[in-house]
Amino acid sequence: MATHETKMLIIGSGPAGYTAAIYGARAGMEPIVVQGLQPGGQLTITTDVENYPGFRDVIQGPWLMQEMQAQAEHVGTRMMWDTIVEVDIANGPPYRAVGDSGDVYIGHTLVIATGAQAKWLGVPGEQELSGKGVSACATCDGFFYRGKKVAVIGGGNTAVEEALYLTNHSDDVTLIHRRGELRAEKILQDRLFAHPKITVLWNKRVDEFLGQPLQGGLKGLKLTDTVTNEVSEFACDGAFVAIGHAPATELFKGQLEMDDSGYLVVEPGTPKTARPGVFACGDVMDHTYRQAVTAAGTGCMAALDAERYLATLEFVKNEAEAVTA
């Protein structure tokens, strides 16, 4: 078991973590990234990415993340293939974290970039057809369904927002909800019900995603009426599961402030948590935008703030030493 000490310990290796690493390394912070169970983050489970700036042609999510990792390493980041299982925020700084490997990580600043995972229904066909007609992100994939028939599954704010967004691409959007009323805010419901391109299917549970991954992808949904138990099929080209996201914040429970949905709370407009030298960036603190480019943006902010935090500490220490000398 080894101990690794760094000026900047980054937990998570999605766009937020890698961008923090690039900026941190270039500022001389010699960062360590603990990559977790999904090196490269959520983009490694998708294919086409069309909205990351700088690429005119469609790029692949896993490729983009390999490039980010390579850039972070090139400028001096150490990558650790480990998963943090314990972290002590209360007694820092410096902050101590323990990996699944048994290794100990000491960070004079801590950048939390553990991301979030979309919640899925867990029914047959869903994972097999993911990226082949099934998605959890309309902003990411809506463009691929131009002029096609799409369904959105869910009844909260996310589902209504996804349905409204999809009307930019599709004239035939159906919101499918297992209850007879929505949980979404009233103003969003009003916009939804008034929209000519959106139909709502009430009291329908999705039991299966139909289609073959290698033969045209999603063809439709198998539905059961939650009131009558009647089974039916709904034909569509795309289905967006919009039942929320789960931020990866279990490690920080009781140690850092979280909102009702478990997202880390930061000072508005910054990646600063309430603890000195602890920063949160990317999807773990952002339930609104949830994009690779916004995650990268807040990763950059976290690294810049971490560097400034350490520089200020150093300055104060030097001043104090000068006075006592």
Ligand SMILES: Cc1cc2nc3c(=O)[nH]c(=O)nc-3n(C[C@H](O)[C@H](O)[C@H](O)COP(=O)(O)OP(=O)(O)OC[C@H]3O[C@@H](n4cnc5c(N)ncnc54)[C@H](O)[C@@H]3O)c2cc1C
């Ligand atoms: C299928 C799909 C398609 C998408 N398509 C697009 C798109 O086209 N364009 C776009 O902009 N966005 C897209 N997104 C959204 C985008 O992927 C996310 O917004 C972005 O990845 C968030 O980056 P992040 O760095 O905050 O976290 P994530 O990418 O979620 O990465 C989190 C990282 O934290 C690590 N981690 C978690 N817990 C621990 C731990 N205990 N110890 C160590 N490491 C840990 C994980 O291993 C992972 O590396 C898509 C998302 C999905 C799921």
